[in-house]
Amino acid sequence: MSVRVRFAPSPTGGLHLGGVRTVLYNYLFAKHHGGEFVLRIEDTDQSRFVAGAEEYIFECLKWCGLQPDESPLHGGDYGPYRQSERKAMYRKYAETLVTHGHAYYAFDTPEELDKMREENRTEKNPSPQYDHGIRKKMRNSLTLSDDEVKDLLEKDTRHVIRIKMPENEIVSLTDMIRGEVSFQTDLVDDKVLLKADGMPTYHLAVVVDDYLMKITHAFRGEEWLPSAPVHVLLWKYLGWEFAMPKWAHLPLILGPNGKLSKRDGAKYGFPVFAMSWTDPKTNELIEGFKEKGFLPEAFINMLAVLGWNDGTEKELYSMDELIASFDMKRVHSAGAKFDYEKAKWFNHEWIKRKDVQSLKYDVRAIMELNGITIPDDALLEKVIELVKDRCILLPDFVQHAGFFFKAPTTLDVDAVKPKWNEEKKLFFEEFISKLNGITNWELGVIENEFKNLATEKNSKPGELQLPMRIMLVGGKFGPAVFQIAELIGKEETVTRVEKALKEF
């Protein structure tokens, strides 16, 4: 089976969770079957187009590891890949539909449409549609005489082309996730196919593009299901029924209170975009998963299993593993509520499972961003190995690894004070000289000196360890104290103890 699958983002805003998951499922399905993944840009609505949004989408996909085989960037045999650049080819198909009686010219002005909606609006029908009943009362090539239509067309009158929905038919399609879905054509309106500016609407464009680009499977969000009958009819009316792709309408991703909106990020304190996005209207910067400190592997893993599982207990998947086991039929039909806690768990697991070498670059970057310079690469590697178990998000490395490179600026004095006394102070003063005497600076030696001195002084080593920790790291966290001492070196250890002694 040859498989070609497409994702069609519109450059109008940030790439949110639902969008990334749609690309992901498209991608996984294509790769699972050894097929191609095509990226087509839906930019037919000039008024909503946002400068820079297209590049932003490419970057997000790159970060996620979802590179298309064909796109405006990568080329291929089926370009152009932007609908605005394919404008010329749509009109021809729309007119074919008109000549075959499956579509018609409509000359109604926006004002006339408003008037129609207002006049027909009732309590029982709050949003009247331009449908088989209404079209008989409007100004279109169905109601006007041929001469009038010809005249209007010759005068270049603004008009659209609408599909002529059949009366009293049932259109059904097989959805790979939901099975058979049927619609009554009477209840679907005469959707505009070609807009007055000559641009196609989504309905015409998907069908034409999918046919011309030889798309075999069309996967998109559930919000498209209600207009699917229009698409099915178009495939039939254009004479391409034999080539119609297999459909799958993916479930929605929901927020804590219903549909996940772009605002929810600010509201609930978690990101909704793959990468940060600046809203051009408000100029507000909305942080993305990347900037929050997520690993792309974790982000993708989390998204993949939000609405899909392979039937086993496995939850942690690499991209290759996802490709190997992905099956569209096992995608849930119900929407899933996004759980940020679980998302963080995935990231924690991925930080733990990734090796030091592949973590190094990101950790260094986040440290430098926080003013911590790392002179010693070998030390960084040891430190990462030591602390990665306790880091959930990348920025956690700042707290858990920062003190290896930079002395703590504040000490949690309150944690020590209640049990602090002259005896302990003397212990540490003596310990400093012991430390200075150590010639082979290693873990076991340091620990032995500490314990021996404690026994000598008749105190419990355990009680002295907490103050020691606070002196070295500033707070109640981090790996074993003597391990820290070993890594930061003799000089630094002594300096930190001396400095802390003055503060206690």
Added chain:
RNA sequence: GCCGCGUUGGUCAAGGGGUUAAGACGCCUCCCUUUCACGGAGGAAUCACGGGUUCGAAUCCCGUACGUGGUACCA
């Protein structure tokens, strides 16, 4: 309003006529650790409701409720 889609613990979910109804996140308890974690052992918590069909229903059918999407010259 109408149409579509959906409904298994707080969340993600397995299971699709007979199960003690898996597992994961989160929460709680204990062990490990005189820090924070990791790790280990336990625990609380679920089939939306009402009718059928059946010896037997979370599972099949019909209603209801609720959620969600569509109802644009937006995608």
